[in-house]
Amino acid sequence: MQAVLIAGALVLIAVGAVIFTLVTPWWFTPQASNWGEIDSTLLLTIWITGIAFVLVNLFVAYTVIRYRHREGQRAEYLPEHKRLEWGLIALTTVGVIVLLAPGLFVYSRFITPPEEAMLVEVVGEQWRWTFRFPGPDGVLGEADPQRISFENPFGIDPDDPYAQDDVLVLGNELHLPVGVPVKLQLRAKDVLHSFYVPQFRVKMDTVPGMVTHLWFTPTEVGRYEIACAEYCGIGHHTMRGVVVVEDEESFRQWLATQPIFGSPAGRSE
């Protein structure tokens, strides 16, 4: 009785897992960046681990039915089987290599932003996001948390010539041009946060006292939510932002409406 139940449960789990995976309404969001390769490595991992999961559960279900205790039955005395053990080790090693090699290959790209990528700064604080563009000179002005004040929320060095044309985005909304690689430079003012856009498949913590980096190319026009993905206190779940991906022209128009650090409008913010 217990044998049928436990074998049935294991078969149900194995088969149910496959069916659930096929029909689930909860699946990847539509991919909206260049990181289709990340989805490929993830799918590869789902396949390989899924097969292993189903096989082990079905095998246990089989042993439970086939070798359940019955009157007069005796187990086989089988302490070792060298060839079987080494065969399984070899098989597992192959599986690990098949998962790891493409993973590391994609990762090496993930940490190598293209030269021409557009630089944008992201600053996390409890519990909102702000952003800074480097302006026409393409260089962000020096910033130091010691200098942060109400008038100078980014802590920018007012004497730095590179800082004068920096564009400050103080809302929770970041606009990006479609098809242009973006390199984010991430900072935090207070505690850890994490810049995360599910549709871009990217995530990176912002750390006070440090600068971290992330790059991607938005490939689909649209509005995407930023969710903070590193617990940052009681407002963590409200720390949302928006990335608006649009054509180059709309992006330029939007950027032109944002205050510039060197201008009176930028200082008084």
Place this chain on the structure above:
Amino acid sequence: MSMEKRVAVPKEAHAQEQAHDHHEPQSFWTKYVFSQDHKVIAIQFTVTALFVGFVGLVMSWGMRLQLGFPGLFEFLNPNTYYQAVTQHGMIMIIYVLTAILLGGFGNFLIPLMLGARDMAFPFVNMLSYWVYLLSVIVLLASFFVPGGPTGAGWTLYPPQAILPGTPGSDGGIVLMLLSLVIFIAAATMGGLNYVTTVLQLRTRGMTLMRMPLAIWGIFVASILALLAFPALFVGGVMLLLDKVAGTSFFMPTIVQFGQKLGYEGGNPLLFQHLFWYFGHPEVYIVALPAFGLISELVSIHARKPIFGYRMMIWAILAIGVISFVVWAHHMFVSGMNPYFGFFFATTTLIIAIPTAIKVYNWVLTLWRGNLHLNTPMLFAIGFISTFVIGGLTGLFLGNVVVDIPLSDTYFVVAHFHLVMGVATILAIFGGLYHWFPKATGRMLNETLGKAHFWVTFLGSYAIFFPMHYMGFLGVPRRYFDFEAFDFIPESMAGLEAFITVAALITGAAQFLFVVNVIWSLAKGPKAEPNPWRATTLEWQTPTTPPPHGNWGPTLPAVYRWAYDYSVPGAPDDFIPQTVPVAAPVAAAPAPGTVTDGGGGDGASDGSEPTKRDGE
């Protein structure tokens, strides 16, 4: 394996001396409360840990009620929610799993399975329990200070853990850190004891390569604990200093809510490295003893030698070593040097190989066995299934680039609960059902036990399996609510409610165990000395439950490995370790007597377990 050379003759004379001490008459207080008997201490650890586990369970209900039915319960707000999340995690990992597996099973099994009268340092052992209890009291006291317990998340990441904006960032976090420091003192006393006992007090003939795998798991886990907990200790003390003494170990220049704080120059990542240098081995501190228990259960109840005994030991040792060089896979998106990703992804996926060996060997032990599907065996099978899914999802999170979209989503929640929560708890319950007769002299009720198993096993899948898909969707963890997220479909609200109902039922089912224990202690059938017909020494004690000192006047001697089940030609389907090889096999429960000066000095060959060593 140079350790084997040191086996020689265990300290027979010393053990005999102890025996005399132990037969002194004792008062109620020294016998049951301030006891130095490892078995009483084991029960104290287990009962205390199960009680704290009840607190942890209630915390999880709190958070599930909010997620399943947001806004319905007034006592749930971001403050209480994050406190519940934090306390649930911390309590379950440290104060329940670690305490019950090392303090409970370690204490009970090490001397009994090795044929010792007690731990090497019984007084320190007793102290270990009382210091553990103190850490629990300090932890629970934090619920009653102004601001309540800390809600910093169980990882206690600074700067947030000690700053306003996080629940319990005053008294709560201070007591939490103090409690951890006290716990580590207790764990160190225990760990030194377990390691010393295994190395020094094995009875005659009990070579390292004849030890049951339960002891191997507990032994290596204790070594890991001794090496890993100090990192948490220093991290905790430094964070405490940052909080109360104004130091800046982990605190850089911070501008919070427009105010500049007095910190400067510290590094938050340093804490993460210290935390996970402890935190990842901690996974194996919990998992290795669970592996060991499962190896015993599977072999005994399948009436078959554990498959690949030597490979199992090598796997345990390999896991133990590698577990110290994988920690930063918890930090792939932390902002650490991105090149570390290559190294830590590789080491993490390598550790999957010895772990997979263990799974294969359990499954191959079942294969061609004679499976008695009693409650302990059901829990063991449940362990295998949940450990496999939890282990396989580790391959997602360990492979750095696959981790990036999944990190800090519900996929992670599903992964670590199945592998470290559910699987380990199933192993613990399997162990409790299995060794309860030896500890108490009574059998537990099988019907209640099976009901407990079925609700727990199926309930756990119902709770955690769908969370993998929430993770694929990208739902972030540690969120009080998911209002107004466009990328999350409305159907997820129904799923959250379903998970909450499953969690309430599964949690409530744990009381079946409590009822079973209370009922069986009073009315359960008396246990025979060896009800499962097992080979290991704890089942060969002259009386059940064994008295203080365990063995009567003479220590048992060991003549064979721990897994002589269904040996061809033997009349019974098990041969206790105490049965000499030459004398053909009467499965007598009486302990073998010490006949000569032989001690094991070489590895027993697993494939020729009847070989008589060192005689």
